[in-house]
Amino acid sequence: MPDNNLKAAGYAERNLTEFLREIIAIPSMSSLEGAVIERIKQEMHNLGYDEITTDPMGNLIGRIGTGPAIIAIDGHADTVDVGERGNWNTDPFDPVLRDGVIYGRGAADMKGGVASAVYAGAILKEKGFPEEATLYVTVTVQEEDCDGLCWQYIFREDEIKPDVVVITEPTSLRIYRGQRGRMELEISTQGVSCHGSAPERGVNAIYKMGSIIKDIEKFNEELPARDPLGKGTIAISHIRSKSPSLCAVADGCTIHLDRRLTIGETEETTVEELYNLPSVRNAEALVKVLEYTTPSYTGLVYPTRKYYPAWETPENEPVVQTARAAYEETFGTIPEMGHWTFSTNGVATAGMLGIPTIGFGPGHEHFAHAPNEQVEVDHLVRAASQSLSTFRPYTG
Numbered sequence: 001m002p003d004n005n006l007k008a009a010g011y012a013e014r015n016l017t018e019f020l021r022e023i024i025a026i027p028s029m030s031s032l033e034g035a036v037i038e039r040i041k042q043e044m045h046n047l048g049y050d051e052i053t054t055d056p057m058g059n060l061i062g063r064i065g066t067g068p069a070i071i072a073i074d075g076h077a078d079t080v081d082v083g084e085r086g087n088w089n090t091d092p093f094d095p096v097l098r099d100g101v102i103y104g105r106g107a108a109d110m111k112g113g114v115a116s117a118v119y120a121g122a123i124l125k126e127k128g129f130p131e132e133a134t135l136y137v138t139v140t141v142q143e144e145d146c147d148g149l150c151w152q153y154i155f156r157e158d159e160i161k162p163d164v165v166v167i168t169e170p171t172s173l174r175i176y177r178g179q180r181g182r183m184e185l186e187i188s189t190q191g192v193s194c195h196g197s198a199p200e201r202g203v204n205a206i207y208k209m210g211s212i213i214k215d216i217e218k219f220n221e222e223l224p225a226r227d228p229l230g231k232g233t234i235a236i237s238h239i240r241s242k243s244p245s246l247c248a249v250a251d252g253c254t255i256h257l258d259r260r261l262t263i264g265e266t267e268e269t270t271v272e273e274l275y276n277l278p279s280v281r282n283a284e285a286l287v288k289v290l291e292y293t294t295p296s297y298t299g300l301v302y303p304t305r306k307y308y309p310a311w312e313t314p315e316n317e318p319v320v321q322t323a324r325a326a327y328e329e330t331f332g333t334i335p336e337m338g339h340w341t342f343s344t345n346g347v348a349t350a351g352m353l354g355i356p357t358i359g360f361g362p363g364h365e366h367f368a369h370a371p372n373e374q375v376e377v378d379h380l381v382r383a384a385s386q387s388l389s390t391f392r393p394y395t396g
Helices: 006-012 013-024 034-046 105-126 151-158 205-222 268-273 278-283 318-331 346-350 377-389
Strands: 053-054 060-064 070-075 096-098 101-103 133-140 164-167 175-179 181-190 233-242 253-261 286-289 338-342 358-359 375-378
Touching: 013 034, 013 101, 013 105, 013 377, 034 053, 034 105, 034 133, 060 105, 070 105, 096 151, 101 105, 105 377, 133 151, 151 346, 164 346, 175 318, 175 346, 181 205, 181 233, 181 268, 181 346, 205 233, 205 253, 205 278, 253 375, 268 278, 268 286, 318 358, 318 377, 346 358, 375 377
Parallel strands: 070 133, 070 164, 164 358, 175 338
Antiparallel strands: 053 060, 060 133, 096 101, 101 375, 175 358, 181 253, 181 286, 233 253
């Protein structure tokens, strides 16, 4: 017999599916989430949430219950752009339901997780909410541009401090316990400009950067793998130069670095490693950790350094054991465990703030940011039912 939570989520399948299609149809790239936040807010109101607020950053926070044990179920409302439209078989903002699968931008990353979380809260309230607990369903903003910024704000400014956070990014219905971190950095070289007809009179900043590029490529190959998150990486994603004109030697050159961090790698160790590269020393280059200062859709600017730490919740943590037991009871099978390849708001909840965090969400990671993004309806239902099971310790 299906678990009662799974049956309850199944009864909501039609409304949950239509809600997801509606929010997929509202474009909501980072810092442009206002319209979709309003639609989700309306759904929370229709479903009877106890309190619904939008904070100054624009994060939507739905509350159910007033008990001392605080659980947050989180999903971000923003998506990336669609890329080349010709690679899509359907209109990314006119979601199609075909053979039990919904197609559209954000279906997996991660409006599917948002929809399941919103309905999980409503179903839980209808069943009878435990007096010992408070649930916050957080629909957050700017994650695609600056993962975790929203939770820095929610924790420090809204002063919502959960005991547990469940992130509903796509996990293929596995229980995820962590992810690699990341950083965004720049390395800059300086030169001396001169007329391009006599380059020997100057110092070309681009040539100084050439040896640095080679060292970084080699450095990436030498980075060690560390259990359980695997190998860190470093990639040059952009290069630019400056000069008085296109007929002059470049007096400045800058590369942008995407550095993925594994266990034990921090902002300090990463910057030190780059300064220790022989080419960086020889060129007297500058290494800089970048800052994020883009306004949210409300106009609020909440600056942060672009350092997003790796994190892992140990398998013996109570939140993981509770999730595992609830999964087995709900679905009658042993859950697969894993880690995300990409980054999530867990960089703040777990990596910066130390809140026990796990992931469980509908859809598959490899559809994130891809054309023909999709999520199975069955995943939506199962994700909602597992979110309900998060409260098993408070319901007996």
